[in-house]
Amino acid sequence: MIVLEIKQNQAGQRLDKFLGKFLPEAPAGFFYKMLRKKNITLNGKKAEGREVLRQEDQVTLWLADETILKFGGFLLPPQSADPGNRKQTESELLYSRAYEKLQGITVIYEDAHVLILGKSAGMLTQQARTGDLSLNEWMVGYLLHSEALAPSELRLFRPSVCNRLDRNTSGLVLCGKSLPGSQALSELIRSRALRKFYRTLCVGRLGADVPGTATEIRGYLQKDSRTNRVTIGSQPPGEYIRTAYRPLRHFYIPADSRSLCFTEVEVELITGKTHQIRAHLASMGHPLVGDCKYGDARINHIFLQKFGLAWQLLHACRLEFPSLEETALTTLSGRIIQAPLPEYYEAIVGELDNPGTWEF
Structure with missing residues (x-):
């Protein structure tokens, strides 16, 4: 059994979409079967999967550890575990390297949902190819370094830039720290407001x-x-x-x-x-x-x-x-x-x- 508490950066998405991110290798039918049988519950109650998650909601999976791992999920470490002993994933190492190496980035504005950065000319906004160090990797590295984001949260929501500047254009770049922030910024850009x-x-x-x-x-x-x-x-x-x-x-x-x-x-x-x-x-x-x-x-x-x-x-x-x-x-x-x-x-x-x- 595992209990997942919805963080601010994960709120605003449907329960079935959230489950698909947590267990990426499970077929869609598996979730609906488990929901019907109450092997997966939302705030201790039966759910259909269409519910929109809110901050502090609790999703409980009454599943064996073997089942969670089989479908690509991860087990939460015990509360007493020392995070310093945890081995960083390849993605986390990339974010750390970007945060340490990239220069010429300024935090212009930050709140719980949004980060607005200033980038220098010559820097990619997003990766052009695998392994590139871009503003996007720096931003995730910054959030991990400042502990605004926990490594375990990256499986369920990955912050991202919401607008792109050409590599050799400098200036303001919008980033979504949370899912609600990303959705709101994307709509604001789409509507041209x-x-x-x-x-x-x-x-x-x-x-x-x-x-x-x-x-x-x-x-x-x-x-x-x-x-x-x-x-x-x-x-x-x-x-x-x-x-x-x-x-x-x-x-x-x-x-x-x-x-x-x-x-x-x-x-x-x-x-x-x-x-x-x-x-x-x-x-x-x-x-x-x-x-x-x-x-x-x-x-x-x-x-x-x-x-x-x-x-x-x-x-x-x-x-x-x-x-x-x-x-x-x-x-x-x-x-x-x-x-x-x-x-x-x-x-x-x-x-x-x-x-x-x-x-x-």
């Missing part, structure tokens, strides 16, 4: 339809999986996309002429598709500075030589949450979360503001 803003520097003079306001542009995005590039068209086929931009200031090099111009822009990502900001602005003739896929090779070479910039200058700077009631995100209701600009970004913009020393 969460507003996501970026700062970037693009080539050329980008103007607004109305000075000082944001201009919305639309199009259709098609991805070539072979080259991992996207193209933007004004008509289908493709995924419909919406991007809004607001020019902040213009820079001219040299300062007394208009031979070379750059625009610092705030961009709102209304629909979030692959390379959307980079490709959308490039399709208008204003590629991002440093962008190797969609950018201007001559301009990129100048910024590489002068600043060592080998990636697109794009930073996820701000998240604006709507009013929220009775969800795992109530502590974020109406809040604005910001990530400071990277030092190299500020240094580049500072140099553009004083271009007297520039040489070509």
Whole structure:
């Protein structure tokens, strides 16, 4: 017999789904048979499997240890067991290694359900292949290290990032610490109720339809999986996309002429598709500075030589949450979360503001 108490990060899922995670090799029919016979109960009572679990619910499995192990489950250690003597799993070792080795990650915001991190350029948000160290592994390692998450809980719920940034884009990444948090964040992103803003520097003079306001542009995005590039068209086929931009200031090099111009822009990502900001602005003739896929090779070479910039200058700077009631995100209701600009970004913009020393 084993008793499983539902933790905050496991609440919000159906009982049968929870059982499927605890005993992953058991057929679905096994659970319903055990529920009918009351060999599996919820809070000491007969259950059907469709019940939505709440924090502190107790799921009791009146099953032999051999049956639990046969179906891929695990036995809870006795209360007196020394956790220091427990051998770490391969996954736990990966999380620990990511937490120890990855640099340039900042905890911007944290509560019981949500973690908002700031990542540096050059870091994967999620694994591209098995064994990669990414922000996602660092985040789980951080939760294990801070004891916000117990190793035994990883079988029943695994925290994860909820939005992705390109490897060479810096800034804010949303993570679900609990199942309710992950579900609420995913719905917020899906419904586009969460507003996501970026700062970037693009080539050329980008103007607004109305000075000082944001201009919305639309199009259709098609991805070539072979080259991992996207193209933007004004008509289908493709995924419909919406991007809004607001020019902040213009820079001219040299300062007394208009031979070379750059625009610092705030961009709102209304629909979030692959390379959307980079490709959308490039399709208008204003590629991002440093962008190797969609950018201007001559301009990129100048910024590489002068600043060592080998990636697109794009930073996820701000998240604006709507009013929220009775969800795992109530502590974020109406809040604005910001990530400071990277030092190299500020240094580049500072140099553009004083271009007297520039040489070509």
